[in-house]
Amino acid sequence: MPPLVPNTGRPYNPVVTLNGWTLPWRMNNGVKEFHLVAEPVVREMSPGFKAHLWGYNGQSPGPTIEVVEGDRVRMFVTNKLPEHTSIHWHGQRLPNGMDGVSGLTQPAIPAGKTFVYEFVARRPGTFMYHPHADEMTQMAMGMMGFWITHPKAKHPLIDEVDRDFVFLLNAYDIDPGAYTPKIMTMLDFNLWSWNSRVFPGIDPLVVRKNDKVRIRMGNLTMTNHPMHIHGHEFTVTGTDGGPTPKSTRWPEVTTDVAVGQMRQIEFLADEEGDWAFHCHKSHHTMNAMGHDVPTMIGVDHLQNRARHHQRHPRLHGDGQARHGRHGRDGNALARQHRPHDERRRPVRLG
Ligand SMILES: [Cu+2]
Numbered sequence: 001m002p003p004l005v006p007n008t009g010r011p012y013n014p015v016v017t018l019n020g021w022t023l024p025w026r027m028n029n030g031v032k033e034f035h036l037v038a039e040p041v042v043r044e045m046s047p048g049f050k051a052h053l054w055g056y057n058g059q060s061p062g063p064t065i066e067v068v069e070g071d072r073v074r075m076f077v078t079n080k081l082p083e084h085t086s087i088h089w090h091g092q093r094l095p096n097g098m099d100g101v102s103g104l105t106q107p108a109i110p111a112g113k114t115f116v117y118e119f120v121a122r123r124p125g126t127f128m129y130h131p132h133a134d135e136m137t138q139m140a141m142g143m144m145g146f147w148i149t150h151p152k153a154k155h156p157l158i159d160e161v162d163r164d165f166v167f168l169l170n171a172y173d174i175d176p177g178a179y180t181p182k183i184m185t186m187l188d189f190n191l192w193s194w195n196s197r198v199f200p201g202i203d204p205l206v207v208r209k210n211d212k213v214r215i216r217m218g219n220l221t222m223t224n225h226p227m228h229i230h231g232h233e234f235t236v237t238g239t240d241g242g243p244t245p246k247s248t249r250w251p252e253v254t255t256d257v258a259v260g261q262m263r264q265i266e267f268l269a270d271e272e273g274d275w276a277f278h279c280h281k282s283h284h285t286m287n288a289m290g291h292d293v294p295t296m297i298g299v300d301h302l303q304n305r306a307r308h309h310q311r312h313p314r315l316h317g318d319g320q321a322r323h324g325r326h327g328r329d330g331n332a333l334a335r336q337h338r339p340h341d342e343r344r345r346p347v348r349l350g
Contacts (some may be wrong), residue, residue: 012150014066015216018167018203019195023063031072031118034065036087038131038143039080045193046201051172052179053142053196054081060142061197062129063166069124075117081138084108084263087117088132090218091240091262094119095224102133109133124151124158125242126216126262128168140183142196144168144220157243159264162211166195169257171221171246187222188291192284199287205277207269215277218262226280227263228254231271238264252278269302280309 015023025032041055056062063232067073079085086108088100098119102108109115127147131138145235146166151158173185194202214237219225233251238244240262257263278285308315 011152012068013064013164015146015148015164015166017195018165018199019201020059020061020167021063022066028074030058030092031074032067033074033076035076035078036062036145037078037080038085040082041142043142043196044201045191046173046198049198049201050179050306051174051181051196053172053181054138055196056141056145056285060144061170062145063172063228064146064148064166065114065129066148067121068150069120069121071149073119074195076114077117078114078118079109079111082111083125083131084110085131085138085143086115086133087129089119089127089129090260090314091125091127091156092119092147093122104132111202121149123242124149124155125240126166126218126238126264127240128218128220128262130220139170140172140181140185140218142170142172142181144170144218146216146218148216155243157215157237157246159212159237159266161214163205163207163269164216165205165214166216167218169194169217169219169221170196171223172196184315189221190290192221192225192287194277204274209269209272211269212266213269214264216262216264217257219259220316222259223281224256224258225284226254226256227265227277228273228280229265229267229277231273231275232267232269233349234265234267236241237266238262259292260330 010278022035023036025034027033036056037055038056039058039060041053041060042050043053043055043060044050075087077087084102086100086102097105098117099105100117106115127149128144128146129147146168148166169192170187173181173182173189174191175182191198205213205215216238217227221247233253234255235249235251236244236255237249255263255265289339
């Protein structure tokens with residue numbers, strides 16, 4: 001027998017935010033009230049590796065907001081950052097003054113102040129939120145979140161699914177040994193993350209065999225990501241513009257998510273196993289990026305080590321006998337020579 005469905009509670013199947021959560025609300029005279037607090041946060045990006053980011057309500061990305069088509073929504077936004085901010089509700093139909101572009105539709109929210117946004121969630125779909133104030137800094141620091149508007153009735157283009165996952169693609173440039181992202185980086189980020197987590201710290205998308213699965217992804221990095229799934233085919237059923245017409249859907253195993261875009265994919269999980277789902281840019285899959293590292297393929301490491309040992313005996317601890325245990329790769333050398341301080345990030349490769 002399938003699980004019983006209660007006749008009270010939410011009239012929709014809530015989404016699962018990878019390594020995240022949905023923001024609670026309160027009803028006030030028919031208005032759904034939410035409170036977002038923009039503030040500095042500490043995010044553990046993978047086990048043992050903590051980053052000092054900016055986010056909302058203690059986390060980067062901020063909590064997911066879930067509402068129903070037609071809801072009147074009131075968002076209190078309190079600014080606990082050391083500078084001004086605002087929130088733009090990416091993709092929403094709303095009154096111009098609620099669009100959150102500082103210097104255009106509103107003065108920025110000063111540090112220490114609260115601003116209130118209010119509008120009706122007019123169309124169902126998948127949306128994002130992020131600042132439109134000092135954008136380069138604030139998004140490089142992790143300020144962003146997801147917004148889902150569920151359809152209020154059965155929608156011809158929105159299927160019911162058993163599992164509904166959401167995550168944001170984001171990117172950081174954090175030097176080894178450092179905690180804070182370099183905010184001036186434009187393209188050459190060294191951490192490509194999902195909801196500010198990196199492999200193996202990303203929640204798996206666990207489903208039952210033959211579940212119908214929906215995944216909603218938003219891209220708030222500075223480059224595109226061809227997202228690829230193994231063992232199944234999916235269709236793109238929605239964008240930030242809403243559900244796609246059925247005539248435009250065809251089977252794919254990879255779909256590109258461009259900068260500032262959102263893609264919603266669906267498939268039947270009818271093959272058992274642990275299937276990979278990843279960006280097909282090999283640099284992003286490997287993740288631990290160091291573009292200034294020379295190619296070490298073909299280099300005679302043993303001879304180099306001997307030479308290095310002669311010049312820098314102090315770095316080699318108890319001497320050359322130890323080297324044999326560390327293999328022949330360039331990373332082993334880097335590990336040996338790096339001081340063992342507690343700020344060191346565990347190096348993980350795909
Ligand atoms: Cu990518």
